[in-house]
Amino acid sequence: MQTHTLSVLVENRPGVLARISGMFSRRSYNIHSLAVGPTDDERVSRLTIVVGTDPVHLEQVIKQLNKLVHVLKIIELDPTESVQMELQMVKVSADASQRADLFALAEVFGAEVVDVDADTVTIAIAGNTARLGRLAPLLEAYGIREMVRSGTVAIARGDRSITDGSRLRLQRVV
Amino acid sequence: MQVTGAQAVMRSLEELGVEVVFGYPGGAILPAYDPLIEADLTHVLVRHEQGAVHAAEGYAHASGKVGVCIVTSGPAATNLVTGLCDALMDSVPVLAITGQVASTAIGSDAFQEADVLGITMPVTKHNELVTSVERIPGAIREAHHIASSGRPGPVLLDIPKDILNQSFEWAWPEHLDLPGYRPTVRGHGRQVRDAIDLVATAKRPVVYAGGGLVRADAGDELRELVDLLDLPVVTTLMARGIIPEDHPNALGMPGMHGHYVAIRALQEADLLVTLGARFDDRVTGDLAHFAPHAKVIHVDVDPAEIGKNRAVDVPIVGDAKVVVGQLVAVARDRGDEAVPDTAAWRDHLATVKADHPLRVQQPDTGIIKPQTAIRAVHAAFGDEAVYVAGVGQHQMWASQLVPWSRPRQWINSGGLGTMGFAVPAAIGAKVAVGRDVPVVAIDGDGCFQMTFQEIAAAVQHDIPVTFVVINNGVLGMVRQWQSLFYASRMSETTLPQAVPDLVLLAEAYGIPGFRAESVEELESVMAKAAAITDQPVIVDVRVDPDEMVFPMVPAGGSNDAVIESADEWMTMAIADVTEAATQRQRANREAGLGGADPSDDPPLIAGADTDDEFGSD
Ligand SMILES: Cc1ncc(C[n+]2csc(CCOP(=O)(O)OP(=O)(O)O)c2C)c(N)n1
Ligand SMILES: [Mg+2]
Numbered sequence: 055m056q057t058h059t060l061s062v063l064v065e066n067r068p069g070v071l072a073r074i075s076g077m078f079s080r081r082s083y084n085i086h087s088l089a090v091g092p093t094d095d096e097r098v099s100r101l102t103i104v105v106g107t108d109p110v111h112l113e114q115v116i117k118q119l120n121k122l123v124h125v126l127k128i129i130e131l132d133p134t135e136s137v138q139m140e141l142q143m144v145k146v147s148a149d150a151s152q153r154a155d156l157f158a159l160a161e162v163f164g165a166e167v168v169d170v171d172a173d174t175v176t177i178a179i180a181g182n183t184a185r186l187g188r189l190a191p192l193l194e195a196y197g198i199r200e201m202v203r204s205g206t207v208a209i210a211r212g213d214r215s216i217t218d219g220s221r222l223r224l225q226r227v228v
Numbered sequence: 229m230q231v232t233g234a235q236a237v238m239r240s241l242e243e244l245g246v247e248v249v250f251g252y253p254g255g256a257i258l259p260a261y262d263p264l265i266e267a268d269l270t271h272v273l274v275r276h277e278q279g280a281v282h283a284a285e286g287y288a289h290a291s292g293k294v295g296v297c298i299v300t301s302g303p304a305a306t307n308l309v310t311g312l313c314d315a316l317m318d319s320v321p322v323l324a325i326t327g328q329v330a331s332t333a334i335g336s337d338a339f340q341e342a343d344v345l346g347i348t349m350p351v352t353k354h355n356e357l358v359t360s361v362e363r364i365p366g367a368i369r370e371a372h373h374i375a376s377s378g379r380p381g382p383v384l385l386d387i388p389k390d391i392l393n394q395s396f397e398w399a400w401p402e403h404l405d406l407p408g409y410r411p412t413v414r415g416h417g418r419q420v421r422d423a424i425d426l427v428a429t430a431k432r433p434v435v436y437a438g439g440g441l442v443r444a445d446a447g448d449e450l451r452e453l454v455d456l457l458d459l460p461v462v463t464t465l466m467a468r469g470i471i472p473e474d475h476p477n478a479l480g481m482p483g484m485h486g487h488y489v490a491i492r493a494l495q496e497a498d499l500l501v502t503l504g505a506r507f508d509d510r511v512t513g514d515l516a517h518f519a520p521h522a523k524v525i526h527v528d529v530d531p532a533e534i535g536k537n538r539a540v541d542v543p544i545v546g547d548a549k550v551v552v553g554q555l556v557a558v559a560r561d562r563g564d565e566a567v568p569d570t571a572a573w574r575d576h577l578a579t580v581k582a583d584h585p586l587r588v589q590q591p592d593t594g595i596i597k598p599q600t601a602i603r604a605v606h607a608a609f610g611d612e613a614v615y616v617a618g619v620g621q622h623q624m625w626a627s628q629l630v631p632w633s634r635p636r637q638w639i640n641s642g643g644l645g646t647m648g649f650a651v652p653a654a655i656g657a658k659v660a661v662g663r664d665v666p667v668v669a670i671d672g673d674g675c676f677q678m679t680f681q682e683i684a685a686a687v688q689h690d691i692p693v694t695f696v697v698i699n700n701g702v703l704g705m706v707r708q709w710q711s712l713f714y715a716s717r718m719s720e721t722t723l724p725q726a727v728p729d730l731v732l733l734a735e736a737y738g739i740p741g742f743r744a745e746s747v748e749e750l751e752s753v754m755a756k757a758a759a760i761t762d763q764p765v766i767v768d769v770r771v772d773p774d775e776m777v778f779p780m781v782p783a784g785g786s787n788d789a790v791i792e793s794a795d796e797w798m799t800m801a802i803a804d805v806t807e808a809a810t811q812r813q814r815a816n817r818e819a820g821l822g823g824a825d826p827s828d829d830p831p832l833i834a835g836a837d838t839d840d841e842f843g844s845d
Binding site for chain 2: 064065068069072073076077080113114117120121122123124125
């Protein structure tokens with residue numbers, strides 16, 4: 055199934071995430087990942103939702119999202135015309151003798167060693183899904199203790215932005 | 229002026245022009261019941277919170293205004309769920325206000341605490357937990373606006389008790405603060421013109437008119453469009469009456485139990501002018517075989533309905549009244565050019581209609597056929613009355629048989645199919661239409677027993693509704709499915725006709741009760757019931773339990789295979805069973821086995837889903 059990346063601006067209100075995730079589960083739409091955080095406007099949060107769906111259902115997902123009163127704007131970000139990134143942290147088993155290898159590996163991938171302990175090394179890597187996918191198998195050899203991913207965040211390339219021609223202005227109506 | 233949150237609730241409702249609230253008090257909402265005594269609002273004390281929300285729905289259905297209900301926290305709020313879901317499915321504007329435990333106690337599993345926001349999120353258009361007393365007027369104003377605009381629906385406000393008790397300086401908000409909510413009203417001009425282009429060249433156009441037209445009060449506009457372009461019209465279960473049944477272009481109801489000609493018209497059409505309808509499975513049957521030759525114009529105020537079930541050629545998002553008005557204006561500008569040549573098509577449909585009437589037979593044995601009962605109800609109460617149905621066979625017969633003459637004359641639960649809807653909804657509708665318009669509930673004996681406790685509210689508040697129970701002593705619609713799809717193995721679908729005795733029940737409520745057991749009595753009993761206009765009345769009509777609703781398209785089946793009568797069904801069933809038996813014998817012979825094994829009979833009808841993918845009615 056294809057995945058599509060949606061960028062969604064919502065009013066920053068309690069329960070808004072529950073409304074969105076509830077709508078997805080109620081209509082059996084498939085969320086691959088969901089990342090949420092504040093924006094430069096404190097009244098507005100921005101979500102990046104990666105959905106697995108065919109184009110017909112994608113239209114329904116967008117329309118059903120739009121029906122939620124707190125949803126302000128939705129755009130689909132084409133992978134070729136947007137920058138898509140995810141953060142992953144992996145903790146692997148490593149004693150002192152293995153550390154140097156892991157540091158070298160991290161450097162090759164532009165990743166960062168963010169924690170070291172007598173028995174473990176934790177590596178953080180940011181990038182697109184493909185890049186994350188290449189590092190993980192190499193780390194498996196050491197024994198992965200745990201890992202965590204943030205979910206994709208995405209932004210349009212070039213001078214376009216989600217606020218263009220937007221209904222975003224939190225203006226008063228009527 | 230300083231007011232409490234509770235006073236602010238009352239005052240906000242007054243500001244919005246609300247006149248009636250249906251409700252039931254309890255701990256968390258108690259603060260609001262105190263200023264209610266002075267408020268300029270009529271309160272109808274129901275007997276179960278489900279009754280409050282259905283009554284609010286009935287009020288909204290009948291009046292077009294927002295129906296309001298108010299109940300306490302926990303079990304009272306959860307009792308609203310069915311009605312909210314019903315209102316969501318049928319786009320009924322309802323405002324529900326629930327008390328909640330004190331904000332300081334939320335999350336502690338306090339007495340009568342329930343996660344009402346979470347529970348009602350999927351069954352409301354919108355909901356909100358009010359978190360400050362100052363927010364009350366704005367929340368109520370916005371909720372009322374959301375409930376009644378765009379695609380109408382239920383909105384719930386959950387207000388903690390401590391917030392109802394706090395005081396603040398009263399201020400009515402000047403503006404709505406809804407940046408993410410802006411329903412489209414006017415249709416896109418080019419799409420409107422494209423639609424008229426399609427109509428002009430169509431050979432077999434049909435207007436597929438849905439409940440959205442009723443919600444938008446678009447009856448006049450529809451009539452103009454139909455008359456101007458001479459278009460045949462089918463009206464869905466939710467739209468019955470949007471065009472009078474005696475209009476020469478009216479074809480009746482499409483769908484699972486629709487009129488034959490209406491179903492055929494859609495199947496043969498080359499263009500559907502879909503107005504405020506949503507290609508519900510009960511209309512389309514198997515989507516892949518629905519209206520296979522038709523291009524589709526789809527007008528809906530909810531963009532998500534467009535393209536949801538059926539691909540569309542001309543989508544138009546907008547309010548049905550406004551958009552149909554635009555269609556009329558463009559058509560009028562174009563003059564004769566816009567008018568398709570539908571003479572041959574209409575002639576054809578007239579022939580189909582004449583050849584395929586509803587097959588209703590009333591034998592001379594005296595036993596009342598339910599269809600005869602429905603006709604007698606209409607004969608006695610007439611076109612002025614508003615009719616409110618339950619869910620089941622009686623609902624389908626009422627929809628099929630009453631010659632609907634105006635919008636909002638027919639009120640029922642379509643999308644959710646909620647048994648128990650009729651009694652409270654009829655009470656709400658009667659409150660809306662007032663003394664001069666009779667309101668008749670045409671209910672099933674099963675449905676009636678789900679909510680008849682609300683008759684006490686009708687008696688107490690002097691709401692003279694006539695409750696006609698089409699008493700077949702069975703859960704008729706479910707039993708019909710057992711007859712047809714489960715080899716007549718009737719499982720748990722019998723309700724003793726005399727339990728309860730409905731005439732005695734009327735007596736218990738202190739109101740008149742009548743019973744008709746034979747065709748001879750029917751007319752006089754209905755006349756007696758219709759003569760009583762100042763009291764609720766119960767009429768027990770004992771009807772034939774074996775009658776089935778036809779035409780019928782089995783769930784998930786193609787609309788090309790309409791079964792018009794029980795006889796036709798039996799003929800098909802016998803043919804299928806014979807065919808299956810022959811095949812089985814042949815297979816057994818080939819496998820070297822003996823005769824047929826009667827224990828593994830095939831389902832009666834090949835191709836009909838016994839495991840209905842959509843669930844029973
Ligand atoms: C709340 C609810 N429960 C169950 C059903 C399933 N159901 C649909 S019609 C029906 C039978 C209704 O019986 P009755 O009210 O006697 O009407 P009839 O079909 O006999 O006219 C049932 C059980 C339903 N629609 N709603
Ligand atoms: Mg019955």
